[in-house]
Amino acid sequence: MDAAAIGALIGVGRVAEVFAHGADVLKLYRDPGAKPQAFREAAALALVEAAGLPTPRVLGVGEFGGRWGLVMSRAPGPSFGDALLADPAQLPRYLAALVGVHERIHRAAGSGLARLKTRLAAALERAEGLDAATRADLGDRLAALPDGDRLCHGDFHPMNVSGPPEAPVVVDWLDATVVRRRPICPDLAAAPARPPRRPSPRPRSPPPRPTWCAAPHSRPGCPSLPRHASPRTCRTRPRRCWRWPTAPADGILCAAPTRD
Known part of the structure; x- marks a missing residue:
């Protein structure tokens, strides 16, 4: 052309x-x-x-x-996504329209389209980084899933729905397949909306850590520190365990504050 x-x-x-x-x-x-x-x-x-x-x-x-x-x-514009970016206050209207048109799609029959299971099986064979056992296990699980005859868009999001909320048009059907439609769990559908979470209180700043003597670790026994049960086997010694006393080169014991 x-x-x-x-x-x-x-x-x-x-x-x-x-x-x-x-x-x-x-x-x-x-x-x-x-x-x-x-x-x-x-x-x-x-x-x-x-x-x-x-x-x-x-x-x-x-x-x-x-x-x-x-x-x-040509589908009427703008897309739902662009409309919401321009006016977020319209979210309830557009969200209701998205839910409605999505439900219409899943109620329709997908006769003539490829099965989603077939598409996923092909993608699984092309996937890199899977060993043979994992690939075979995933393939068996996929094959055991039930088949269906309902239509699935495959890429449904606000940027692929255009027009006013009263007359939406769905675009980009490249990934459309046939799937099994599963009903929403009745308990979940009847559950009240979850209230918004209260912001967690601002964490308190930790108390300032004392400044320890910078001299090399020499011997236990600093009177300003609690006694260490096994100072020479302390695993945190390389990180300056607070129970491991230090002494400067002149032999004066560390004057670090006592810790409980």
Whole structure:
């Protein structure tokens, strides 16, 4: 496709950039070899759109200037994250909208998408630093988990939800998979909100430590210190145990204060 159709940069993500494309947008992956990712996200968008969820409409997939991407309808802005940064007082409205749209996603069927267990198994095989026994044990635990048929976005956060709270649009569906939806524990759902913690009292400053004689450790018996039971076997002697007396070179005993 014509690279001249790429407009101004309007969004930056970890693996892709979003450009204006007339009245629509063009999401271009940074990796020139991301053709599979472009088609996978386009397919996920088509499936999610068919489920009636609020997402951009995929309009095409192609190569633009050596990079693969997909053309989509433009989601209304700003993102929930940007809106909250500009006005944190609106958190209750946006949080309620996030919870509502997230619940809608998990109620929808994920037919046609890859299973999350399959995706995790592949990631486990690619993971570095695991010995064979650990890798096999984790693989067995993953395989024992139950399968499901519910839709999971895979990267749901305020920066991937745009528009007003009354009409949110969810973007960035590259990691969408099929999962098992687990109900919230009834006891947890019915539990009252935890009250905010009171700030802990400011810790008191420790009393000043006495200044001990700087002479080399010589012999036990300084009258200003309590008697040490085993001075020559004291393990803290190299750190100047307070029970280990010191004497200066002229033989005068240490005048350090007595400690209880």
